[in-house]
Amino acid sequence: MFDPKFVITNKILRNIGIIEGAREVIADSPLLPLWEKQFRDEAMVRTAHHGTHIEGNQLNLSEAKDVLSGSPVIGRPRDVQEVINYRRVIDVIEEEAERGISRLSEPLFKKLHKIVVEKILDESRAGEYRDKQVVIRNSENGEITFRPPRPEEISFLMREFFYWLNNTDEDAMHPILKAGIAHHELVRVHPFIDGNGRVARAFTTLLMFLGKYDIRRFFSLEEYYDKDAITYYTNLQKASAGDLTSWLEYFTLGVSLEFDRVKIKVLKLSKDTQLKKKLGGKQVYLTERQTKLIEYIQNIGYLQNQQFGEVVPEVSEDTVLRDLTDLIDKGIIKKVGKTKASRYEMV
Numbered sequence: 001m002f003d004p005k006f007v008i009t010n011k012i013l014r015n016i017g018i019i020e021g022a023r024e025v026i027a028d029s030p031l032l033p034l035w036e037k038q039f040r041d042e043a044m045v046r047t048a049h050h051g052t053h054i055e056g057n058q059l060n061l062s063e064a065k066d067v068l069s070g071s072p073v074i075g076r077p078r079d080v081q082e083v084i085n086y087r088r089v090i091d092v093i094e095e096e097a098e099r100g101i102s103r104l105s106e107p108l109f110k111k112l113h114k115i116v117v118e119k120i121l122d123e124s125r126a127g128e129y130r131d132k133q134v135v136i137r138n139s140e141n142g143e144i145t146f147r148p149p150r151p152e153e154i155s156f157l158m159r160e161f162f163y164w165l166n167n168t169d170e171d172a173m174h175p176i177l178k179a180g181i182a183h184h185e186l187v188r189v190h191p192f193i194d195g196n197g198r199v200a201r202a203f204t205t206l207l208m209f210l211g212k213y214d215i216r217r218f219f220s221l222e223e224y225y226d227k228d229a230i231t232y233y234t235n236l237q238k239a240s241a242g243d244l245t246s247w248l249e250y251f252t253l254g255v256s257l258e259f260d261r262v263k264i265k266v267l268k269l270s271k272d273t274q275l276k277k278k279l280g281g282k283q284v285y286l287t288e289r290q291t292k293l294i295e296y297i298q299n300i301g302y303l304q305n306q307q308f309g310e311v312v313p314e315v316s317e318d319t320v321l322r323d324l325t326d327l328i329d330k331g332i333i334k335k336v337g338k339t340k341a342s343r344y345e346m347v
Helices: 010-028 033-053 061-069 077-099 106-116 151-166 175-189 196-210 221-227 229-239 245-269 288-300 305-311 317-329
Strands: 144-146 333-336 343-346
Touching: 010 175, 010 245, 033 061, 033 077, 033 196, 033 221, 033 245, 061 077, 077 106, 077 196, 106 151, 106 196, 151 175, 175 196, 175 229, 175 245, 196 221, 221 229, 221 245, 229 245, 245 288, 288 305, 288 317, 288 343, 305 317, 317 333, 317 343
Parallel strands: none
Antiparallel strands: 333 343
16 A cells, blocks of 8 residues: 655745645735736746756757747757647646546546657657556666656555545645645656656645645646756656655745745735735726836835836837826726826825
8 A cells, every 4th residue: 555654844834834834925926917817927937948858858948938839949859849738738727627526536647648758759658658668767877766766666565555546535645745745756656768857746736736836827837847967867766766755855945936926926916915805806907007006006105207218118108198097097096196296105
């Protein structure tokens, strides 16, 4: 029976505390729809890029963004396809999370793998557990660093894993710890010939979504791993000896850093905590200039005519005044005073 071994250390507790605090702030912070979409789009690009770059994809962040937007990119066909596939797999786990599935299954896991390796791995191997022994080697000296379980063990190990996954609720284990353990186990078992890291990271994200730790889908743990891939793989390998404590310290630290980064970014754009109520939950369309004006007012507290050129230097004063009048009509800001010295403030 799958029974992960670890100790809850002070580091893990501190990281979980930061995660919980950031999660609450992000969930409660009002954010205008245009920024909400922008944050999600940015997270998707970072996830698709770093989730593939860590395994050798040669496209840079800008090129990955072009791939996802449909723009032509000069690069290896496999690299382009990997980015497309990772975007598709994130779309699928978002759909699964929205459906609120109650039980996770091997067919779903295999479906995710098929998407990850589409047009990269032979169709006969996509979504099918490997039937041969593989080893992980040091890319520099060729030495074997890890030998995953034998192929005949995989079906049993995966059944045990999914039984544990579906029978361990949040009362018994914090969802973040559960996601971290799942991430490690899927990499350790290495059930497929190719694409194991990508599908493990995507599946981990699905677990966080289902555990209500999606923080509006603004985060990308893949970037944390990719920034120091050696530390990522070292911690995974170290935990393969049986004690997951150091891996969970590393994993929870990554979640806490990413959640805290998102919290700071969200707070910068939502300092008026009553904005959500004032908008009445309506989807309000704002231009890019208007969002800059809103951000400035939220940060500074007010906006005056002499600051127009600082905030949106590319347009005339009359254009800015029209933008501000529209924001007043929408009930987002108000004008205080009637002269040139008047100020624009949040309602």
